[in-house]
Amino acid sequence: xxxxxALPGGxxxxxxxxxxxxxxxxxxxxxxxxxxxxxxxxxxxKDLDEIRNGTLLSLPAEINFEAxxxxxxxxxxxxxxxxxxxxxxxxxxxxxxxxxxxxxLGALTGFSLTKFKFKGANLIFAMILFxxxxxxxxxxxxxxxxxxxLGVANTVPGLVLVHIVYGLPxxxxxxxxxxxxxxxxxxxxxxxxxxxxxxIFWRIMLPLSPPIIVVTVIWQFTQIWNDFLFGASFTxxxxxxxxxxxxxxxxTTTGVKRYNVDMxxxxxxxxxxxxxxxxxxxxxxxxxxxxxxxx
Amino acid sequence: MxxxxxxxxxxxYGSVEVLKGIDLDxxxxxFLVLLGPSGCGKSTLLNMIAGLDTITAGEILIDQTVVNDVxxxxxxxxxxxxxxxxxxxMSVARNIGFGLEMRKVNKEERERRVDxxxxxxxxxxxxxxxPAQLSGGxxxxxxxxxxxxxxxxxxxFDEPLSNLDAKLRVxxxxxxxxxxxxxxxxxxxxxxxxxxxxxxxxxIAILKxxxxxxxxxxxxxxxxxxxxxxxxxxxxxxxxxxxxxxxxENGKLGVSIERTANGTRGSVFLALPEDRxxxxxxxxxxxxxxxxxxxxxxxxxxxxSINNRLQAFDCQVxxxxxTGADTLTYIELGGREVIARVNPYNTTEPGETMAxxxxxxxxxxxxxxxxxxx
Numbered sequence: 001x002x003x004x005x006a007l008p009g010g011x012x013x014x015x016x017x018x019x020x021x022x023x024x025x026x027x028x029x030x031x032x033x034x035x036x037x038x039x040x041x042x043x044x045x046k047d048l049d050e051i052r053n054g055t056l057l058s059l060p061a062e063i064n065f066e067a068x069x070x071x072x073x074x075x076x077x078x079x080x081x082x083x084x085x086x087x088x089x090x091x092x093x094x095x096x097x098x099x100x101x102x103x104x105l106g107a108l109t110g111f112s113l114t115k116f117k118f119k120g121a122n123l124i125f126a127m128i129l130f131x132x133x134x135x136x137x138x139x140x141x142x143x144x145x146x147x148x149x150l151g152v153a154n155t156v157p158g159l160v161l162v163h164i165v166y167g168l169p170x171x172x173x174x175x176x177x178x179x180x181x182x183x184x185x186x187x188x189x190x191x192x193x194x195x196x197x198x199x200i201f202w203r204i205m206l207p208l209s210p211p212i213i214v215v216t217v218i219w220q221f222t223q224i225w226n227d228f229l230f231g232a233s234f235t236x237x238x239x240x241x242x243x244x245x246x247x248x249x250x251x252t253t254t255g256v257k258r259y260n261v262d263m264x265x266x267x268x269x270x271x272x273x274x275x276x277x278x279x280x281x282x283x284x285x286x287x288x289x290x291x292x293x294x295x
Numbered sequence: 296m297x298x299x300x301x302x303x304x305x306x307x308y309g310s311v312e313v314l315k316g317i318d319l320d321x322x323x324x325x326f327l328v329l330l331g332p333s334g335c336g337k338s339t340l341l342n343m344i345a346g347l348d349t350i351t352a353g354e355i356l357i358d359q360t361v362v363n364d365v366x367x368x369x370x371x372x373x374x375x376x377x378x379x380x381x382x383x384x385m386s387v388a389r390n391i392g393f394g395l396e397m398r399k400v401n402k403e404e405r406e407r408r409v410d411x412x413x414x415x416x417x418x419x420x421x422x423x424x425x426p427a428q429l430s431g432g433x434x435x436x437x438x439x440x441x442x443x444x445x446x447x448x449x450x451x452f453d454e455p456l457s458n459l460d461a462k463l464r465v466x467x468x469x470x471x472x473x474x475x476x477x478x479x480x481x482x483x484x485x486x487x488x489x490x491x492x493x494x495x496x497x498x499i500a501i502l503k504x505x506x507x508x509x510x511x512x513x514x515x516x517x518x519x520x521x522x523x524x525x526x527x528x529x530x531x532x533x534x535x536x537x538x539x540x541x542x543x544e545n546g547k548l549g550v551s552i553e554r555t556a557n558g559t560r561g562s563v564f565l566a567l568p569e570d571r572x573x574x575x576x577x578x579x580x581x582x583x584x585x586x587x588x589x590x591x592x593x594x595x596x597x598x599x600s601i602n603n604r605l606q607a608f609d610c611q612v613x614x615x616x617x618t619g620a621d622t623l624t625y626i627e628l629g630g631r632e633v634i635a636r637v638n639p640y641n642t643t644e645p646g647e648t649m650a651x652x653x654x655x656x657x658x659x660x661x662x663x664x665x666x667x668x669x
Contacts, residue, residue, distance in 0.1 A: 185380035188347050189441070194368035194397035203393075207384035 044068065044263035051259050067260035071268060075261055076252060077245045078237075084265055086238065087245035091225060093156050094241055095272075098163035099220045105164070106171025106216060107209060111201050113172070114179040115187045125176060131169030136229050139166070147234060154235050162234065163224045170223075171216050178212040179205065214283035222273050242269050297358040297371075297448035297481055298323050299344070304353035306339055306505075313339050315505040316353070321483075321498075326475050328492040329485045330528070331502035337485045338453055340502075344483060345374050345451050357448060368397075370449075373442035377454040379434045381426040381441075388413070388422040391440045398445075412444040416470075432463045439474070452484040456491065468494060489529045493517065501525050518657065523666040526585050526659060535591070538629040538663070539584040541577040548572050549606075550584050550660075553629050556609040556648045565606040568656045574669060577660075582669065585659035588623070588634045593641040594650035604656035611648050624649070 043051060044067050045060040073083040109128070113121050143162055144153070152158035182205070190200045231241040240248075246269045250262045299321040306314040314336045321327050329337040342348040344355060346367035354361050362370050373394070381390050389396075392409045400408075413419040416436045426434055435455060442450055452471070456464045472495055475482055486492055492499050493513045501508040501516065501524075509521035520526035526534040539550035542564065549566035565584075567574075599605045613632075616623040622642050624635045626649075635651060643649035660669040 183378055183380065185376040185378045186382065188342075188345075189374065189376060189380040190382070190393070191347065192345060192367045192372065192374050193394035193441070195393075199397065204382055204384070 040263045040266060044260050044267055046260055048256070048258060048260065067258070068264040068268070070258075071249070071261045071265040075249050075258075075265065076255075077248045078252075080238075084242055084245055084249070084268055087240055087242040088268065090156055090238075090240065091242040092272075094159045094163070095221060095224045098160045098167065098224050099217055101160075102164045102167035102171050102220055103213060103216045105168060107175045107206065107213070108201065109168070109172045110175025110177075110179050111205050112197075113176050115182075115184065115200075115205075116197060125172070128169050128172050131166075132173060136166070140229070140233055143230075144234065154239050156239060158234060159230060159239075159241065162230050163220075163227070166230075167220050167223065170219060174212055174216045174219070175209070178209065182208060211283060214280050218276055218280055221276050225273050298356075299327075299449060299481060299483070300354075300356040300359075301340075301344070302354045302356070304340070304343065304355060305351045306336070306343065306348070307351045313505050314343075314351075317502075317505075317507055319500055319507065319510060321481060324479045324481055326482045326484065326495055326497040328496035328499045329483065329502060330487070330489060330492040330499050332487055332528075335502040336505040337487075337502050341374075341451055341453055341483060341485045344449075345372055346370050371447050372449045372451055373445050373447040374451040374453065375438045375442050375455045377457055379426075379438040379458075381434060381437055383426055386423050386425060387418065387429070387437050387440075390426065390437055391444050394441065394445050408444050409440075412440045415443065416440050431459050432467065435459060435463075435467055439471075443474075443478075448481065450480055450482040452482065454486055455484075457486070457488070471495060490531065493529065499529075501528060519668065520585070520659060521668055523583065523585070523661050526661070530587060532588050532623065532634050534659070535586045535588065535628075535631070535633040536661075537584040537586065537631055537633060538581065540581055541574065541579065543575075543578050548574060548578065549655075550582065552584070552608075554608065555611045555627065557611075563608040565608065565653060565655055567658075568604045571655075571660075574660070577669065581663055583661040583663050583666075584629075585661060586633070586653055587657060588636045589621075590654040590657045591633070591635040591651060593635075593637050594652045599652060602654075604654055605652045606655050607650065607652045609648050609650055612643050612645050614645055615642055626651075 039056060042059050043056075045064050046054070047064060047066065050061060071083060072085055072088075074081055075083045077084070077087065112118075113125050143165075147153040147158045147162070150158075150161075152161060186204060187200060190204055195203065226243060227241070228243045228247070231244045232247075235241070235244070246265050249265050299319075301317050301319040304314060304317045305312065317340060319327065329340060331337045339348060343350050346362065346365060350363050354363055356362065357370060357372075382393065385393065388406075388409050391412055392405050395405045395408060409422075410419065413422060416439060418433060418436045418440060421429065421433060421437075426437065429437065435458075438455070455471070456467050459467060468491055471484075475495075484491075484495060493516075496513050498510060498512055499516050500510045503524055509516055509525045511519075511521075516525060516529055520529065520534070523536065527536070537552055539552045542549060542551045544564050544566070547566045548571075549564050551562045551564050553560065553562050594607050599607060610626045610628065612624055612626060614625040616625070617639060619639075621636045622639045624637045624642060626633050626635060661667065662669055
């Protein structure tokens, strides 16, 4: 690709000034966005005295992870003082199966909607797509009834089910649009070679899918881990996910307000999504733009 | 090896009729080329033979067995695609062996046959590469290897050479011809390239708008095209079409053509040979005379004295296009531009009049209304 800044005749004083202004603006914006993270991080490492006496922006006198341990093991969530730990594992137990199953089902559905086209496939896709535009709040009541009917209300498996159902329109959309660009001849060749529906899916389509799998997993993981509404609506007490527990921890009205514990708890809650982005983020952009230019 | 019979096969998508009753019969070991422009239904027909598309009406028989409702994998056919359709995630060896793997052939047998096919196509040194690491020609060979290794009853080729550059295309064409000669397997080959069709086929079926225009050997298609469409499609440069009138001159039937020579416009009489004299009902009516460029050339008196099918006329030259071996000479006959293939040393400057002779034994006559051969 041509580097358009390195073209001949592109170095006038005006352009240098413009470049300076551009970088200045970018630095201001970067600082604006990074500052809250610095405050949260530094506050989580201070003790309560330091928070009371110091300023918001001052850095901690020493690195101190006491608040992190307290948030993880001892903090009171409502009336039970167990820390975030059990709720964190609730979230893990909810997110991993929900992400895995919705991604796999999305891949299978996307595959059959594009490569084993049946009459009305496009209509069904349009209807599934419609699911992307339904706000969470609309499905709350019918979903609560369904969960009760199925006997999984107030359980982690119940939440898993909700997230799979709500996530499917997105995963189907991702996989369908990815698979539509894979040539039909591949499927024809495999059919003549003697492979059936699942064999083609397993041996040919899935090995071609890593970019879109990464996109789907990041998307679903972020959506499900960060979900608050479903967790708050469908669970109480010990079955709650970590986001709800965090809210209960921070909004508690009894005792001293421990800002350092609140900050540590918020960071613990956000850590998994952050980790997923750091580990797979570069595939995310690559996958989203896959197929947009002919490779 | 197997015979293939296509009986009154039709295909419709909704109200659109893509194939309007195709009848083709193929002997064991024949090489059939389906030739036609894009959208004529030739690829659809091939997909139907493969079983990748359903048949609206009619029957397809492989070795006298109706296969309309037989799954592609059970038809004992192998197909080579225009896009090669190699599995991107598998090595060359796995690509070739995938069909055997699906048919549960044991590992040693599989490796032996993959190796054999790879060596036959000279790609055995590429076994561990992925398709993305191969050139176009190598990919084409792998695609052929995948078909070859299964030792099928019928090979199907869907425009296999159209993604290759010109030089490689000619090489691979010869390769396919050699393969057919060596294996003797029945092959069906779809192309829009008339040279591929002429060079490869034992018989050509020319399709237009879902109908077979002619089904015959390449030589017959070339020399006796069934209609003006076939005549214009096969051959390069294409056949010349000249409006003419059938006349009787001194007891001999022939055609009369308008042309300009030495600055004056007039008609010239070209007699038809003895075996073409039976068209007396056409006397006084207009026809289209079809002349291949190579049967129209500069006059040679010595040749004319030994071949009485050659007829002479003079005509003004308009444009010269040297190609090296021959010079394409453009003249005007009956108001149409006509190309003659002339030896470069016998040409005349544009604007001057030159002596030509035409082999009327190789000329075709067409009905201007139906465009069918007379």
